[in-house]
Amino acid sequence: MDSLTGQPRPVSRRWRFTGWLLAAVWLFFLNVPISTALDQAQPWRRIVGVVTLFVFGLGYVLLFQWARHLREHLQPIPPRRAGIALLGLVAVGLASIPGTAGDWTATLVFVAASAVFLLSATQALVIVALCALIPLVGAWLVPTWTGESTVTVAVLLASFAMFGVSRLAQRNSELRAAQQEIGRLAVAEERARAARDLHDILGHSLTVVAIKAELAGRLIEVDTVRAAAEIAEVERLARAALADVRQTVGAYREVTLAGELAGARSALAAAGIAAELPAEVPELPREWDRLFGWTVREGVTNVVRHSGARCCTIRVRPDEVEVSDDGRGPSTPDADAAGYGLVGLRERARRLDAVVTVGRRRDDGTGFLLRVHAPVGAR
Incomplete structure (x- = not known):
């Protein structure tokens, strides 16, 4: 968050590209169902398989980016929207069955990983368990679906890896927010320090100026020579105060005990x-x-x-x-x-x-x- 405007700082292009790459690299698990779809003898099955897998992959990447954006800004992920998104991924994965046959279960790897990134730990654990069991149950019900045990292992590995990624993203976001808050507090402290210094410097100088000006006003008709001397002293003090302000703006003003004792003698004398x-x-x-x-x-x-x-x-x-x-x-x-x-x-x-x-x-x-x-x- 910007320390001056209070608005979130823009994410750098490099980090944005890294986020897209991190989401897209998981699409490697779709290589098997895509190969199955391309090998279909019937054109309509090829089209259904390729199109649904493309939509599935695109939906997964966009969902991952949406969740990552919320985590970067330390905003909660809406559970209802996350649940609807996961159901949408499952529906698109099921729609690919005519073109991918039993290899559609590879899409469960992405559903499980998304659940870990989007949902609470308990909810994610339930989804991961279901995604790991579905390939085994499907292979038992449909004998032509083979190799589904490999998908179960992939679901578990991907879920474990996504758990680490999600926690790392959360910690990085919290660290960045903490650093920005420290910067904001440092700016606030510096402003408070400048305000204190200006108060300490001008408060004293202007008090003496006011007293001497009042004294000169009383003396102007009684002792013009002394009144003129007091006015000259007012001018000197005003110039000194201006110099102090300029020094304070550039750096800390050097204050010494001897100098302040000399100033105290003059101020007290002017005040009687x-x-x-x-x-x-x-x-x-x-x-x-x-x-x-x-x-x-x-x-x-x-x-x-x-x-x-x-x-x-x-x-x-x-x-x-x-x-x-x-x-x-x-x-x-x-x-x-x-x-x-x-x-x-x-x-x-x-x-x-x-x-x-x-x-x-x-x-x-x-x-x-x-x-x-x-x-x-x-x-």
């Missing part, structure tokens, strides 16, 4: 929130430096947007980063744990076996806390 930031950043492995950077970005964005805080504190240790404030805090301990940015942060932390904690900073219900901690032995 006092900042307590670490003077130094410890040496961290690249993946942990990136994860801690995303934590600072997400935590500061939430503080600026929702907290109403007067002070924000960021603490960084070799195994932990923590962002907290003295604002109103979440309404419940996990009220903000399902935010889209926090979902993305949890997924990033999970890749490194890190633990994300979201909740209140104080027991009195005030303040907000976001902590990412590396368990012992995780680094």
Whole structure:
């Protein structure tokens, strides 16, 4: 199934040709009744024998292709249609008796093989048993029919072989469907990842832009010089956000803890929130430096947007980063744990076996806390 359209993918020409060849190769078993029909002394018997065997062979191949098409698309084979088709094959085989005499029983090989491919195991077993017994019973009732024991062996061998073919076709179809589903899920995961990255990048940048634009609007009549500086900063942030989006479209954006701490200082200052930031950043492995950077970005964005805080504190240790404030805090301990940015942060932390904690900073219900901690032995 196509991962974008949801429609089944077209079968390749080579595989389609292989399917026809697989069906046609079984027609070898019709060589004996065809020879018998061609050796008939009466023309009408020759015509009846050849025409009915041709119709039988064509019907069998078309029936096999129909069933194979359904199996390829993991669709159930309608039992009623399958039963009618098998009865049609038996009827055409019986109609060939005037031209093939006792050799018409060769058609039972195809009936048994078709039953294995079309019907359930129990139903197929019954049909195969009947097809194996009919030549023996017919030879007993009609002494001129000879060699029918060979047909019985052919029925059993063909049924066994068709059982393997049918199971192989089923497994291949299931494997192909599983591979296509994996591809579809990979595309969905990549889209979700891109959405998370764009949210994390633009959410922070646009929040700071909005705050600085609001500040510039208040200052424009009071302090035009500072207002102009804030507008220039808005322009710089907008250009930086655009550059981030372009980097994200091309590849993962490189996020560092030092860079995010610098951005946090600017964002908190623009929002009028006092900042307590670490003077130094410890040496961290690249993946942990990136994860801690995303934590600072997400935590500061939430503080600026929702907290109403007067002070924000960021603490960084070799195994932990923590962002907290003295604002109103979440309404419940996990009220903000399902935010889209926090979902993305949890997924990033999970890749490194890190633990994300979201909740209140104080027991009195005030303040907000976001902590990412590396368990012992995780680094």
